[in-house]
Amino acid sequence: RAFASEDGENAAKRSEIALADVSRGRRIGSGSFGDVFEGALANGRAVVLKEPRRGVLGMFGSERFFVAEAENNRRLRGCASVATFLGVAGANAYLVWEDEGRKTLEEAFGTSFATELGCATEAAAAKKVAKECLKCVKDLHGRQMIHRDVKPNNLLIVKGGKLKLIDLGGAADLKTGRNYDEDETVFDPVYGPPERYLSGNYSGFAGVGSWAKFKPDLFDAFSCGLTILQVSVPAFRKKGGLNGVRRELKRWNYDCEAWRASLSAQRQSEYFEILDANGQAGWKLVCGLVAERDSRMSVAKALSSPFCR
Template identity: 30%
Template sequence: MAGRARAPRRASRPAPCRAVDPDAVAAAAAAVSDPETSSELISALSQYASQVPEALRPLANIAIQDLANALALTPTPDMGLHAAALWYLVLSRPAPLWNIGDLTIGSFLEKISEPKFAVDQFTLRDRLGGGNYGVTYEAIRMKNGKRVTKAQLTDEEKKNRVVIKRINSDSTGSARKDFLSKGTIARGAAEAGIVEVYMNSKIRRSLALRGYCAEYQGTFRAEKTDAGFTKGTEWLVWSFESDSTLQDAIAGGLGPWPSALEEIMLRRPVPEEKRAPDAQEAVDAAIVRKIMQQILKALAALHSIGIVHRDVKPDNLLVTVEGKVKVIDFGAATDLSTGINYNPEYGMLDPRYCAPEQLVLPSKTPAPPNPVLAAAVAPFLWIYGRPELFDSYSAGLLFCQMAIPEIRGKSQYGMFLQELEKADWDLAQWRASGQPRARNANFTMLDRKGGAGWDLAKRLVCKRNETTQRGRLSAKDALGHRYFLGFA
């Protein structure tokens, strides 16, 4: 037993470094540069290229020709341009090639493979929330067609819970059939519902977003009127992951904030009898830091595929029993990789949490062309206008609300916003202003560790430079801030 236990430790030691054998390198290079070997390689790649979609075949042929020139050691001036174009299409953010493929091929494949839902598969239960665009319910997805009417659910029934949202009927008339391809913003509840379906579907197809947003299952139109369903109404379905939002937690609905989340967020709670008198302060700070880190990771992932949420607030963040914070409600979101749900002159927002510029891009930004062309120029648009900074301001406000006790209540937060406006929407100016709310605020949590939290907050809650559109941290940049240093 002892001998077997030692073996992995010996195996894990790094092997001694060996000098590179020049003869081996020369032999490998000769094999690749050998005309017969190169010809076989090019021939094989050409066969693969003939199998790619016809629209992409010219690009594949160019890549193969460049490879042939490289193997023959006869580079051409165009090879550098081709390499730059490949980087732009594949590696820039948001990547044009990925977004065009997702918009065309990905959405088509999802449409034909999406599960088919029907009214008889669901039992509506508690109403979870509602607004101008729809009403959300807890529901049971039935497998045997038998409706669940009892209040207490079995373990099996709990596993079959889903969240289901009815899109409100539209007083403005039916949605425009070409709305998604128009490059304009949603008009009315029906089109907002189309946007939400589009955003959730794109998120579901993206590996980068796994675990950051509510798990979307699909959509259906009620085929009959029965048990709370009205024929013709549109419904969206998600997995049931929680019925508690970050707003519930901040408001004390789950217990004292933030200590009520200690067990699910930190996973290793310290027993009360072993806790130092001032330890709770450090624990509370760790909980808020964990939540803020998850919010920023989710936003950074959304931004990487071109989506700006535009409605980041505590009500739109689920808190699960596994300690995950997930983004929900994409009815106001815009996909700036395709121009969907975007208008340069106005946007959808919540004035309590939106950035002072109120638009994700400067109003002089041209209206988007059709989605495919918009995807092709999206990286330039993101470099020019930095639309992701709209969401990071909202995240900064949320961070302040979590960390400063005096602005957590609804009326308290409203007064904080009034003072912040007087300070030109700049958090550092607000704190230095001496206004009543700023003067009496407890900044202890933000001032810990040399003021790391405060430095992050003021770099998020500040105005952008109107010329450069810079001056505020993005979600991705914020994750590299010293506030998160050494925090997994």
Template identity: 30%
Template sequence: MATVATRGIGVTNLHHPHNQKSLFLGQRLRFKPSNNESSPPSFTARFTPKAFHGGEWLHSVHNLFVGVGVGLPCTVMECGDMIYRSTLPRPSGLTVTIPGVVLAFGALSYLWATPGVAPGFFDMFVLAFVERLFRPTFRKDDFVLGKKLGEGSFGVVYRVSLANKPSSKEGDLVLKKATEYGAVEIWMNERVRRACANSCADFVYGFLERSTKKTPEYWLIWRFEGDATLADLLQSRDFPYNVETLLLGEVQDLPKGLERENRIIQTIIRQLLFALDGLHSTGIVHRDIKPQNIIFSEGSRTFKIIDLGAATDLRVGINYIPKEFLLDPRYAAPEQYIMSTQTPSAPSAPVATALSPVLWQLNLPDRFDIYSTGLIFLQMVSIK
């Protein structure tokens, strides 16, 4: 039996005739005070100075461990019968609490709040990389220049076709030569193509063309979707009836009047707001919404937004300078700035993405484009 004495620790003979069998090494352990230092027969291990010589201490410790079964605690071994095991502390696990659920829901809401932290990181590190691997590439010699379609604030637009498909409709493209803000517009169109392709014209590719000119040109390529802008349609004396067949494919079975005009104008505004919602949900503010920058797509029978040279990407801070603005004074909001001039310059892209929902909710920059849309609506309903 194992005894704990006032002068040491001893292990006595475990095979005492009066000891009952136990599940541990076939013996039951009993601890009691003992004044006898040498109870024979025994293999006694005493923690006294005399025991620590000639390797006797090693045998004593070994016999002690074998005799009493010292090892891992029962909380780890789960030893004992079922009654004793039920008194052990339960294993630690995930506990669902109301504060924890609220915190998790708040974190998820923040990650997907406009303009989107989680979608932003996925776009930045996954989609953009995959797109660079698989997108087609072009150069100047791949195109045959056609007629000039127009000229805007940030470049000249031509209708072109692919050199290897000069007569194919699949080769009908639109080329814009931009000397200013060309790199910004390429960035914006690539972002739109990945996030909300239906909001803007179908962008194909953009590249820098170095020529003999002092100023390099950026070439931007879109698929040809039509050459009629909302500004062109507004100039017609038959507006809004001239848009009816374009949008609906047929003439409504209604007499000319307010009800019929309202349906047409409501459809135009609905499509424009849908396109803007796609831009704003990904953090892009156009800043130059006007009829000249709204084109009618013949294939999808919808109005789409073009000319992103003045746009700013507030998810990562591209083309945003706090005390500068780009706008058309005819359609711009009176504030002129999309955010407070006290807003600091954008930090690195990952940091800006992580903080973008806070900045967006504090300033609500999407209202700048909505104001311009309201002016377009007033212009349409006031035409007589």
């Protein structure tokens, strides 16, 4: 391992909310390692509950996922860019968040996309997503954490059409070493960067200057770029709509200009209207983020793009 986590599994099992005070409602979502339910606390506060799926095996089994997500959320308390975490209920029964919204960005794709984000047009909605997504990720990086799974389904729409990051079970905490191993990865084949792995030693004296040297933030930057591309092109918002695009980009070594030039005139005219507005502000942003690591734009630099104003 690059360096060991300072927390054992017992850390996540610290009960902050009495299980008797939790009322579980209907299931509202599910993933590989857990199910999500609506719920309420004894004081009437509406909450969202995540229950780890028992007996799931593999590199990121449900118990490990539960530990990582609990501890990552605890460390990010007070960060406005992630869902508001209330604590662990029972010994290890549920992770509990304030109920701030039920719909992810991916679930908003469709005719209601702009409305869900509080925008009058799809162009305005795409620009808002770009700014909100990059800001959320930058806030996480400011706390020395890499999400590693940025995508529309992990961006929650909250009040005012703002976005918050969710699903922190795969996030690597480079400050404490939790959930970080150079030989392991959390990687989405559609949204994840081509390098697939984080690298570098960030602990203790050896870690001084490692962020500037290894630039781990570029991992999430690529995923932000694909998310911005997807929300800006209506055809890519369809279920599985980005899968073929990702294969094409790989074929062109993630050179967006070369990929675009390979498309038919009809596809080009259909796809890039939003990104080409204002002197191609959005297109230049996507090209800077969706690139091989050595030429990829940082999240901080991306936020200065005119497309994010």
